[in-house]
Amino acid sequence: KAGVTQTPRYLIKTRGQQVTLSCSPISGHRSVSWYQQTPGQGLQFLFEYFSETQRNKGNFPGRFSGRQFSNSRSEMNVSTLELGDSALYLCASRKTGSTDTQYFGPGTRLTVL
């Protein structure tokens, strides 16, 4: 069965632009979470979507937003990009509940110039 896929894998943007990242979960998985990974802050939880609704949210500014579609695919958007938004953005999916294993995608490497 195919794993979690993320597109694009690499992205270069300039300050002030906006960006949209995409995540396709494993078939049958209804929960999608997003994480930001940076050398300075490590892995930080952004938000989780389940059945098209945001279920949990981390401590990030409103410039970071997301959504989930009826097929469980998810997108996250970052508006007004800042240099500090340069990071690896990881998407993870799981079936439903918190005891289900969470599977991570390979990530999207975002560089903001």
Next chain:
Amino acid sequence: AQSVTQPDIHITVSEGASLELRCNYSYGATPYLFWYVQSPGQGLQLLLKYFSGDTLVQGIKGFEAEFKRSQSSFNLRKPSVHWSDAAEYFCAVGRYNNNDMRFGAGTRLTVKP
């Protein structure tokens, strides 16, 4: 609030030697505990998880971890390290019905031939 501490930023071991990676957590209730491994340029792969029951948990690739409530620890062990184990290892804590997992800063493992 839950948090995770991995005291060792970098560990070097010889191939064939035993390994122990330390993880301490802070959480008010019964935690869900995880160990993930990340190879360069890759997403995270789950090694093992603990929710309840037997405090010694077996995972993939010959890894095991022991939950010690009295010490708030969940250390990862492997009896004999292989060169392919070189990677970064993350300990994480989660809670019931919430995908807001908190990750440690990670321990980078180098394996000497």
